Amino acid sequence: MEILTEQLKKRQTENQFSGSIVVKQGDSVQLQESFGYANRTDAVLNEKHTRFGIASGCKLFTAVAIAQLVEAGKLRFDSLLKEILDTSFPHFHEGITVHHLLTHTSGIPDYFDEEIMDDFEELWISTPMYHIRRLHDFLPFFQSEKQRFIPGEKFYYNNAGYIVLGLIVEKLTGMLFIDYVQRNIMDKAGMCNSGYFALDALPTKTAIGYIDHEDGTWKTNMYSIPIQGGSDGGGFVTADDMVLFWEALIQDKLLNDKAILMTPHIQEESNSYYGYGIWIEKKENQIHKYHVMGYDPGVSFHSAYYPHNNVIVAICSNKSKGAYAMMLELEKSF
Numbered sequence: 001m002e003i004l005t006e007q008l009k010k011r012q013t014e015n016q017f018s019g020s021i022v023v024k025q026g027d028s029v030q031l032q033e034s035f036g037y038a039n040r041t042d043a044v045l046n047e048k049h050t051r052f053g054i055a056s057g058c059k060l061f062t063a064v065a066i067a068q069l070v071e072a073g074k075l076r077f078d079s080l081l082k083e084i085l086d087t088s089f090p091h092f093h094e095g096i097t098v099h100h101l102l103t104h105t106s107g108i109p110d111y112f113d114e115e116i117m118d119d120f121e122e123l124w125i126s127t128p129m130y131h132i133r134r135l136h137d138f139l140p141f142f143q144s145e146k147q148r149f150i151p152g153e154k155f156y157y158n159n160a161g162y163i164v165l166g167l168i169v170e171k172l173t174g175m176l177f178i179d180y181v182q183r184n185i186m187d188k189a190g191m192c193n194s195g196y197f198a199l200d201a202l203p204t205k206t207a208i209g210y211i212d213h214e215d216g217t218w219k220t221n222m223y224s225i226p227i228q229g230g231s232d233g234g235g236f237v238t239a240d241d242m243v244l245f246w247e248a249l250i251q252d253k254l255l256n257d258k259a260i261l262m263t264p265h266i267q268e269e270s271n272s273y274y275g276y277g278i279w280i281e282k283k284e285n286q287i288h289k290y291h292v293m294g295y296d297p298g299v300s301f302h303s304a305y306y307p308h309n310n311v312i313v314a315i316c317s318n319k320s321k322g323a324y325a326m327m328l329e330l331e332k333s334f
Helices: 002-015 055-071 098-102 120-124 135-141 159-173 177-189 239-250 323-331
Strands: 019-025 028-035 037-039 210-212 218-220 272-274 279-283 286-296 299-306 311-317
Touching: 002 028, 002 323, 019 239, 019 323, 055 098, 055 159, 055 177, 055 239, 055 286, 055 299, 098 159, 135 159, 159 177, 177 239, 239 299, 239 311, 299 323, 311 323
Parallel strands: none
Antiparallel strands: 019 028, 019 311, 210 218, 272 279, 279 286, 286 299, 299 311
16 A cells, blocks of 8 residues: 555646545545645645535435435436426427436536536626526526437436436425435435535635646636536535445445446446446446546546445545546556
């Protein structure tokens, strides 16, 4: 493990990685390291208790919330969207199901199309990001746009689909989505340092996201992402708390049957699949890892569970890139 730590520190120096990393195998923490600053202005270092934004990494929380409602008998995976929400979606296909939304196969328009848009900040030119505090605040970005393709036709990563899933959670529970996740997922998993915090009211020990420029200057991500996270992303966790989430999921503390989430429903590439809110990678036709990732301006995040050796990894960063490079370095030892 000392050799791995030295290799990791070398990669950290090369990439100027800023964040926290945890590797746990079974009951034993094999590696725990933190690098860089949570607050550059005040020279506050990142450490094991630092909270980090994880962007789309928390789509898995949304999928768990939906699966809990299915287990409670309030919903089915084949339930039609039009039969659940009374929100107006004038051009959406009538055959869209919860399954389609979970697997990015719904064909609905996205509010931020990651395949054709480069700059997330472009969204906030006409609608300031500080107005985006509730899930319904996202609706004007996509609810009246045209359907992209027939549901089930193909996989096309879609953030708006997860906004709709969050609205379903709110409709069926009478709770704000972020409150539901806090009570029924984070609290149950023991994630006492995690939550959906507003950028203008961050708690102590929360890393500020930084956007670095090629000329050496930087800025925070305060005006670059929605001020309040939701069902498509934007939650905050510590690396340790993310490990606790995986353990709770694996040990059936969150769901009676986790298999439906962790089943490869859609093949995205040759060895890459998507379950419900979770990426699945195969090697030699066997599942090698389950993983989630998240990228926003000032955020990069990767976390994975490797079932063949019972390893959990959480890599949180308050810079726009870096987590993936550290993940690749760690995986050399698995």
